[in-house]
Each structure stands twice: as structure tokens, then as C-alpha cells.
Amino acid sequence: VQLQASGGGLVQAGGSLRLSCAASGRTFSRYTMAWFRQAPGKEREFVAAIRYSGHTYYADSVKSRFTVSRDNPKNTLYLQMNNLEPEDTAVYYCAGGASIILTSVQTSRAYDYWGQGTLVTVSS
Numbered sequence: 001v002q003l004q005a006s007g008g009g010l011v012q013a014g015g016s017l018r019l020s021c022a023a024s025g026r027t028f029s030r031y032t033m034a035w036f037r038q039a040p041g042k043e044r045e046f047v048a049a050i051r052y053s054g055h056t057y058y059a060d061s062v063k064s065r066f067t068v069s070r071d072n073p074k075n076t077l078y079l080q081m082n083n084l085e086p087e088d089t090a091v092y093y094c095a096g097g098a099s100i101i102l103t104s105v106q107t108s109r110a111y112d113y114w115g116q117g118t119l120v121t122v123s124s
Helices: none
Strands: 003-006 009-012 017-023 032-038 045-050 056-058 066-071 076-081 090-097 118-123
Touching (some): 003 090, 017 090, 032 066, 032 076, 045 066, 045 076, 056 066, 076 090
Antiparallel strands (some): 003 017, 045 056, 066 076, 090 118
């Protein structure tokens, strides 16, 4: 499976962006898909995930501002980001995994496939 993230850019605080992650392969619908991010000088952190069942999970820092969704026929994962803050500035990565247990959804090591990342910069 190959993942290609896009949609990053420069936005003012309070603005919105939508990230997309296009996946190759016919088993996309069976995967747990997630977004992680990595800010300069910091470790990669979990942002949001959506399981094949449609259940979603969010980091506390983005809950109520970000929405993760997926379009299985289009093999695409999305992250709608609203009310962006300067602290959201990071490279955002999409990731996918076929057999991720519930307790590992927020763990980057659990994911088998990664996109190349897209940069989101939020100015104050």
C-alpha cells in the first residue's frame, strides 16, 4: 500500500485546512487509518484515527476542532482542521495498518504504511 498526503499549506490562526491522503491498493477499506504530526524538535504524535468500522479517535488537543473521515470507494482519508492554532504547525503524516488493536490506535509503531508528509504552518 502506498499513501500520498496532500493539502498542507500556510494559514492564519483561526483558519481551516483539509488534508487528504490517497491510498493505493484494494484493501483500504479494511485498514485503520490515522494522522500523526511532528513539529520541529518534537517527537511524532498521534492526531486522529478512523477504523474500518468508522469509529474515530482524537488526541485531546484537537478534539472538537479536527474531524477525520474516509471515503472507501475513493481510497482516500481526510482530516478537516478548523480553528487552527500556531501549536498545530507540523508535518502531518497519514498512516495505515491492517491489524491494529484498539489499545494501539494511537501508537505510531502499530502502523505498517506511511505517507510522505505534508507541512501545515499556522501563523499567529
